[in-house]
Amino acid sequence: MNVQTEVIAYLEQQRPIPGATLGEKLACRYLDQGIIDSMGIVTMIADFEERFGIRFDADHMQSDAFASVGGLIGIIEGLRTPAS
């Protein structure tokens, strides 16, 4: 399961992520861009937790990284990797 592919596909189902390159899409702050609204976040978080078998805590969700596509992907990948 490729986290990056799935997260981008999920968000683009809501609204196209602006950016001509992958780097621009990863830098997109999807909340500021209105790609997903406040109520949609609830669904998105639950969906990602189930899909990737993870659990976000409040600190993750309120971090600056969580607000960008790339940052969100990084958090999910970090949570999927067992701590060594």
Next chain:
Amino acid sequence: MSLLLKDVVVLPESSPAFPDRWVLMNVMTRTCLGVNSAVLRFIGSGGTEPTGDAESMRVWEIHWFSNGEELLEDPTRYRRSPAEWGEGRVVDAAALHSLLRKWILVADDAAPYRARFARKTSLLDAQHFGNFHDQVGSYLMLQKRTSPSAAWLRQKFTPDLMAIRGDNLYGAVQDAALTDYFARRLTGSLRIVDLGCGTGFFANRLARMGHRVLGIDPNAEYIEIARRQAVPGAEFLVRPIGQAGALEALQGEGADVVFMSDALLFYFVPVSTKEPPDLGVLLAEIRRLLKPGGRFISVEPHPVFYLAPWMGDLEWPFTVVTEYRHRRFSSVPSFGQLFTALAEHGFLLSWMEELYADPGRTTADPRAHAFAREFPLWCSLELTPR
């Protein structure tokens, strides 16, 4: 040590059983910390003098987000009974300062602190305090993992949605006062349109009184529930209230009364950070629906006292008003904003009542009842087109 913010008040919670208990409360952020008098002396000294008091400083982390279960639960947001405070813990100066900072009781610089009083940019925004709706939504999503919309129904209605809850302020104030109000102000057999009827509670009540009621709500799930429990004389429709043309299929000049409850406020302070819907569109529709001489009756949260903190004595409470013109925490408009906007769209106030708790009812929290007997949490407005 940073100075205590000017927004902080000290409240006594000492009693013979629990001596030397004080609450430091930031009345703007509604964050609190329980402390003993050694802490007060230490802060009073500027927090720099190495006194013996510093060794006996004790704190209690008593803040709790009271509105997670019920939106109108104690808005002062600290554990009121010292019996629930536990033992607390002894702290040194560094630990105390950390806690004062955590609960926003001290700040190094006023400017960045004041800048935090703004709407949250999203429910994930931890930088801004946000208004009441932002805070509840953020708490429910981040801590409880539940949808905020479900909380609105749960806090007002019984689980079967057939009645207003009897154990909180919706029952003791709104249900009790409107039962009386309807009997006095809606006499005869009227044609009533209940806009934003939700699951149809008030529409059905009005129909039982002999009125013919049309309940309208944009939420199809609510209307499905309303139809299941509809009584003779009540009908229900799904329509996107507030959108241009949403009610154009309805007969004009057909209603004696258009009724709304807990709905007009969202035309001034929207739940999300988006722009509010157009009040002019709504009021034009209401004007068209009303017969000549008809009334628009709106039951709204009180512009001054709704969500005000409950302070002081259990039986003789007081409150502090921390804002009015510029709404940082409140989710309702001021009286001036409300009446000016209504007048600009051609509606004038013809009758107003402030709703208080019925002395004959009780609430699970007696402090809530005492507060609502003195301070109106809702008001009923009767408006007529000019």
